[in-house]
Amino acid sequence: MNGYWDGPKAEPQIRTIEEMREVLADPRCTSDQPLYFMYRDLAKSERDREWLRQHHIRYDITVIPARTLCGEYVKTKGHYHTKNPAGELYPEIYEVLEGTGHYLLQTRDADDVVMIEGTAGDKILIPPGYGHVTINPGREELVMANLVSSEFSSNYAPYADLKGAAYYEMEGGALVKNPRYPDAPPVRYCNPVEVPELGIERGVGLYDLVGRPRSVAFLNHPEQFMEIFAAITGGCLTMR
Numbered sequence: 287m288n289g290y291w292d293g294p295k296a297e298p299q300i301r302t303i304e305e306m307r308e309v310l311a312d313p314r315c316t317s318d319q320p321l322y323f324m325y326r327d328l329a330k331s332e333r334d335r336e337w338l339r340q341h342h343i344r345y346d347i348t349v350i351p352a353r354t355l356c357g358e359y360v361k362t363k364g365h366y367h368t369k370n371p372a373g374e375l376y377p378e379i380y381e382v383l384e385g386t387g388h389y390l391l392q393t394r395d396a397d398d399v400v401m402i403e404g405t406a407g408d409k410i411l412i413p414p415g416y417g418h419v420t421i422n423p424g425r426e427e428l429v430m431a432n433l434v435s436s437e438f439s440s441n442y443a444p445y446a447d448l449k450g451a452a453y454y455e456m457e458g459g460a461l462v463k464n465p466r467y468p469d470a471p472p473v474r475y476c477n478p479v480e481v482p483e484l485g486i487e488r489g490v491g492l493y494d495l496v497g498r499p500r501s502v503a504f505l506n507h508p509e510q511f512m513e514i515f516a517a518i519t520g521g522c523l524t525m526r
């Protein structure tokens with residue numbers, strides 16, 4: 287992530303195969319390599335850190351090497367978000383910094399499963415109500431940033447209980463249905479987003495939103511932005 291972070295040096299949290307085994311297409315797979323690296327709660331200056339703290343926002347960078355595990359592309363573990371005090375589920379926004387990411391989103395009861403492909407500069411919105419897994423389907427490292435509320439902890443249990451998302455993406459791009467989701471519909475495809483009304487545009491990095499309260503308010507107060515969410519996803523993703 288060196289080329290993408292000019293702030294203070296940070297130590298990553300590392301996901302090992304042991305933490306991931308339960309969500310892999312082949313849970314018997316072995317690897318002695320770390321699977322991905324999470325640089326959480328980054329700030330370029332003390333002033334930014336204080337702003338992020340006051341606005342209850344975290345900026346993270348995640349690095350996912352290009353690898354396969356017994357034929358499955360490396361991916362994140364997968365989690366859902368919880369509800370905010372107003373009763374709405376927290377959203378999240380990603381930016382691809384390098385490589386290609388496949389963002390596999392699904393509703394809690396998996397009645398909607400959506401894939402969004404992002405390449406450098408693309409922003410991917412995880413709207414309220416969708417859990418998500420990020421897959422590196424490419425031959426190069428995937429480096430991505432995210433802004434997210436710091437007010438909740440991710441819920442991993444539903445993905446762990448059902449041994450991953452509704453689909454596994456295998457080498458070559460085949461999506462193989464996870465048999466624990468017999469009723470999951472076929473995967474739909476949606477596009478990355480731009481939200482000019484919030485200043486989220488191509489050419490504007492997510493870190494550039496630090497210091498712009500209007501641009502990040504949706505992360506802690508999604509209930510005030512439900513119409514915008516629907517509009518920016520072109521109706522492709524409906525809020526749940």
Ligand SMILES: O=P(O)(O)OC[C@H]1O[C@H](O)[C@H](O)[C@@H](O)[C@@H]1O
Nearest residue numbers: 324346348362363364365432434
């Ligand atoms: O939490 P995981 O499912 O392992 O996914 C990984 C990512 O999840 C969240 O979006 C975090 O904000 C990121 O910092 C993290 O890299």
